[in-house]
Amino acid sequence: MKSLKTVLLAGFACLALTGNAMAQSVTVYTAGPGGLIEKLAAGFKDETGIDVNVFQATTGKVMARLEAESANPVADVVISASWKTATSFAKKDMLLDYTSANAKTVPDFLKGPGYVAQGISALAIAWNPKSGTPKPADWSDLTKAEYKDLITMPDPAQSGSAYELLAALTAQPDLGWKLFEGLAANKMIVPGANAQALNPVLQGAKAVVFGAVDYIGLSQAAKGESIEVIFPKSGTVIAPRPMMILKTSSHQNEAKKFIDYVLSDAGQAMVAKTQLMPARSDVKADRPLIADLKILEVDPKTDRKAVLDRFAKTFGME
Numbered sequence: 001m002k003s004l005k006t007v008l009l010a011g012f013a014c015l016a017l018t019g020n021a022m023a024q025s026v027t028v029y030t031a032g033p034g035g036l037i038e039k040l041a042a043g044f045k046d047e048t049g050i051d052v053n054v055f056q057a058t059t060g061k062v063m064a065r066l067e068a069e070s071a072n073p074v075a076d077v078v079i080s081a082s083w084k085t086a087t088s089f090a091k092k093d094m095l096l097d098y099t100s101a102n103a104k105t106v107p108d109f110l111k112g113p114g115y116v117a118q119g120i121s122a123l124a125i126a127w128n129p130k131s132g133t134p135k136p137a138d139w140s141d142l143t144k145a146e147y148k149d150l151i152t153m154p155d156p157a158q159s160g161s162a163y164e165l166l167a168a169l170t171a172q173p174d175l176g177w178k179l180f181e182g183l184a185a186n187k188m189i190v191p192g193a194n195a196q197a198l199n200p201v202l203q204g205a206k207a208v209v210f211g212a213v214d215y216i217g218l219s220q221a222a223k224g225e226s227i228e229v230i231f232p233k234s235g236t237v238i239a240p241r242p243m244m245i246l247k248t249s250s251h252q253n254e255a256k257k258f259i260d261y262v263l264s265d266a267g268q269a270m271v272a273k274t275q276l277m278p279a280r281s282d283v284k285a286d287r288p289l290i291a292d293l294k295i296l297e298v299d300p301k302t303d304r305k306a307v308l309d310r311f312a313k314t315f316g317m318e
Contacts, residue, residue, distance in 0.1 A: 025051040026254040029066065030079035031059040031241075033215060036274045037079075043270065044261045050254050059085065059160070073248035076255040079118055079241060082160045086115035086242035096245040098256055102263035105282045110240050117240040118262055119276035122293055123165045125230040126198060126217040131207035138232045139169065142210055143182030150207035151188040152197040157308050159193050161239045165211045167307055168237050168296040175234065177310065183210065184314050202227060213239075215275035218287055222275070235294035241276070 030037045034056075041052035055065065059081045066075060080086065089095050095114030103116050110117040125136055133146050142151050156163035169175050189206075191197055194213050200206040202225055209217075217229040243262060245255040261267050268278040272285035312318050 024049065024254070025053060026076045026251050026258050027053040027055070027074055028077045028079065028258065029055045029057075029062045029075040031057065031062055031081040033219075033274050033276065036270060036276075039270045040262055040267060043266055044258055047261060047266075048254075048257055050257065052258065073246065075246055076249035076251045077243060077245055077258055079243045081239065081241055083240045083242055084160070086112065086244055089244060089246075090114055094247055096247050096249065096252060096255075098245055098259065100256070100260045100263050102260050102280075105280045106263070107281055110279055115242045115244040116259065116263065117279035118243045119268075119271040119274075119279055120238050120240045120290065121161070121276055122214045122231065122238045122288075123161055123211045123236050124214045124217065125232060126201060126209040126212035127228050127230055128201050128204060128207055128226050129228055130204065130226045131201075133207045135228070136208060136230060136232075138234050139210065140175065140179055140182070140234070142188070142208060143179065143186055145186075147186055147207060149187045151183065151186060151210055152200055152206050152208075153183070153188055153190050153210040154194045154197040154212075155190045155192055156311055161213060161237065162194075162211050163304065163308065164237045164239065164298050166311060167298045167302045167304070168235075170307065171299060171302070172234070172296070177314070180311065180314050184316075188315070190315055190317065198227075214287075218275035231288060231293055233294070235296040237296055237298060238277075238290065238293070240279070 028037065037054050037056055041054060044050060044052055062078065062080065066078070090112060097114050100116065103111055106116055127136060131150065133150060136142055154162040156166045169179060170177050188210060191200070194216065197209050198212055198216060201209050202220060212229070214229050217227050220227050221229065243259055245252060245259065249255050263280065268280050268283040272278045272283060275287055277287070277289050278285055
């Protein structure tokens with residue numbers, strides 16, 4: 001029979017192992033792109049031995065799950081497709097103040113106390129070269145007769161990035177609401193979120209997306225689809241994707257290591273491979289970067305409801 005001392009030592013060892021196993025994991029809630037988080041999780045596990053539990057969905061569904069779990073938080077790290085998520089969480093004092101050593105070359109406007117960009121997307125024109133239409137160069141080109149009945153746009157009420165583009169363009173003196181009135185006259189349709197706008201163009205039923213998410217179009221082009229991503233000369237908006245550690249995290253050290261990994265050379269190379277712009281300015285990507293684009297600002301005082309209401313009225317969506 002084992003002695004009481006032996007049993008107790010075995011019990012303590014078991015508890016220690018259990019505690020260690022529980023500590024060797026981190027839970028990440030993330031909004032796309034599809035496949036990126038799996039590669040990051042696998043690379044992180046290989047480097048650190050720490051498991052990554054993943055919940056991937058749209059930003060809206062991620063926020064809904066966080067709200068539902070507010071009494072018993074599960075997530076350690078959140079990656080959103082909306083920068084507003086980070087600034088809102090920071091104002092509510094929900095974020096752990098952590099600055100990764102790997103964030104030194106992330107530009108200041110892409111990081112703040114408790115949050116840092118994973119990568120950045122931009123909005124663009126996605127044009128099907130087989131559509132028989134001329135290649136557009138700017139947003140206003142799509143008001144020309146050649147594109148009548150052939151344009152789609154993501155619904156700005158469903159897509160945060162589409163709303164940012166709408167708010168930025170309607171504030172431009174040389175474009176304004178006249179641009180969208182021209183698009184409405186050209187019978188542009190607004191079928192839903194980003195995928196619903198892009199699919200008819202990939203299938204050839206429509207010719208061009210006004211305000212496509214660039215990395216999605218670039219990824220489709222890399223797969224051989226008939227799609228070309230065009231960054232308009234009059235400018236566009238970017239959508240940084242913030243990463244943040246929640247104060248409620250019970251695995252804060254592991255969460256910090258995960259942020260470090262995503263910002264490492266290997267992690268940022270994975271980000272670049274998905275056609276997103278890397279957050280670090282010293283990491284190269286096979287696509288246009290922020291310095292190559294004309295970036296339009298969105299006035300934070302813009303009345304979102306008023307803009308969406310006018311858009312809906314312009315396109316008969318009331």
